Amino acid sequence: MNLVFGSPGRYVQGTEVLAQAGTYLAHCGRTAVVVIDSYVLGLIRERLDTTCAEADVALHYLTFDGEITADGIADLRAAAAGIAFDLILAVGGGKCIDAGKALAHSSGRALVTMPTVASNDAPTSKNYVVYDAHHQLSEVGHLLVSPRYVLVDTGLIAQAPRAFLLAGIADALTKKFEAEQCFNAGGVNMFGARPALSGLVLAQECYRVIRQYAEPALAQAGSGEVTVAFDHLIEAVLLMSGLGFESGGLSIAHAMTRGLSKIPGAQQQVHGWQVAYGLLVQLILEDRDAELLGDMLGFYQRIGLPRNLSELGVPVIDRAVLMQVAEPTLKAPHARNFATASGNPLTCEDLIAAMLALEGLTH
Template sequence: MIIFGSPGRYIQGPGTLDRIGEEVGRLGKSAVLVADAVVDGLVGGRVAAGCDAAGVTLRKLAFGGEITPGEIDRLHGALGGERPEVVIAAGGGKCIDAGKGLAARLGAEVASLPTVASNDAPTSHVYVLYDEDHRLLRVDRLPRNPALVLVDTAVIVRAPRILFLAGIGDALVKSFEAAQCALSGGRNIFGSRPPQVGLVLADACYRCLRDHAAPALAAVDRGEPDEAVERVVEATVLWSGLAFENGGLSIVHSMTRGLSAVPALAGSLHGLQVAYALLVQCLLEERDPAFMDDLLAFYRGTGLPCGLADLGLEAPSDADYALIAELTLQAPHARNFDRDTAPGDLVRAMRFLDGRAGTLPRP
């Protein structure tokens, strides 16, 4: 059996924010906008105007900044018994996941309105919860993917470059994880054998980013959306989400459990964490030195992290390495790998990356 899941409707391009009222109106006549103060200042007025024009009653709730069970409790309590039909989750991955958590409580539809392209949270039906110290707590699920994903690339290019880079890192890894999930007989996020389209999308993601990441980053530096930006955003927000949910995950995303448990690494962006973890997985796969050199050159050219120091941990201790490895292999997706892996294998790979000298042969 195979299962394929996707958002109900995906709209991308400069100025698409002005469609928000019309699109939300297809889903319901009452909505709540979940956004932090910065994002509300950026898009809140246009959302309100669009909803008003479409006859959609809108209420706003301020996101507190961290996606924890307590934050979802707070947002739900702030509604005071109101049950809007649509949750518009605007901002980055944390706020969009908070909106998903609120929608799950309400039984409401989700409209994702990303203002950054830092990960593929806008398209997926899963949302990640952390504790108060930003250690990964658990992954919960909506009954279905967001009904609407609306991506205004004129807004996206005004966000900090590092967030765009994180999105590239998050999407880049999906080809390697989907391949390992398929090789090992693993299951995708929907609990089925991965459909072929998941693998195709994952591979397309990787090829698109290798071809277009550099010019897209240059366009972001200029603050001007262009064709490279459009291609990369489609890959990082849409294809990447479809790829991981349908193709499956492996060691790379499992490493976020370990990396987020080290205080110096916990605040680093998800996309940068998994980009680093891809190097670890490739070493575990025993990729040849030429492949690793090519991938490392791409990392260096774009600014993706090549070692733990690039993520904020300057001098990892033996205990740090051991903790990351142990928690990584406790994650369920770590089983989606085509060979047995022990904590010592991960430690050797991490140590090798931290001590690299221009090439990346086997650990």
């Protein structure tokens, strides 16, 4: 099987990136559709208009305030149909960036992403997630090519509330352990290819940076101040995490989102919280030692991540609920990127036993 490593064309991070955006957009075309939500539009429009006017790039704003559903994407595509554009600039959080990706997928135009929060690593990846009307995952779309540019203005991101950064940390935290499992299991990465050592190394370094800088950076979140710790953490959450999972691969922690999105309480939680819980289950399935589990549970408690289903908001925890999580999890493609110690395939009973063990450790 071929090894494949993928990445954005260029990643740019700094405190003045928004003011320089027009220069980068001009490398991709002269007319851009901007997919953005109403709140962020009010926050940055004047500055974005100025930099793009200086670079002779025309902008057509399409506000997207809905959910990433088939209907929401269809409405966005219909709104863009009457515009002659060269590129798409997707600005905001995960929803607007995924909406921009869906538009890029159908139009074939170049995509530039500009996150205004660091709540997940969507800005660097080629994947986008589509949900149904009940917020259950219905499909994962894949762009043929990665974003042309990822423009990360840390000054903007430093203004966002702590909860967004915490969600991004939670999402990035899992990548080391999932990439290691995918590599050891002979699994496939997000390109349907053999995992790249480069992706694995980035995922491992991502974890190291998070553990070193997450707590001081979270203390700064929302202040607008960009410290060295904050800057390093944003690079880990957006770039290292994104390259690590796409080229290194995913495993149980992300597979569990298929099941968790089907049960009350967990269904309403952000992606980062779901995978953070999934990581703890994966560590138990790996039969990790008590020292590592204790260290991880302590870290979760200090920064405010869910350590069990109750803290994930699940009101009733019984065998029926656990089976409702386990069955879709094992049907997810990422679940195949897991090597059990026995060499036997992972079963629902294994997964349920791990979830029960976690409940026992944290109550």
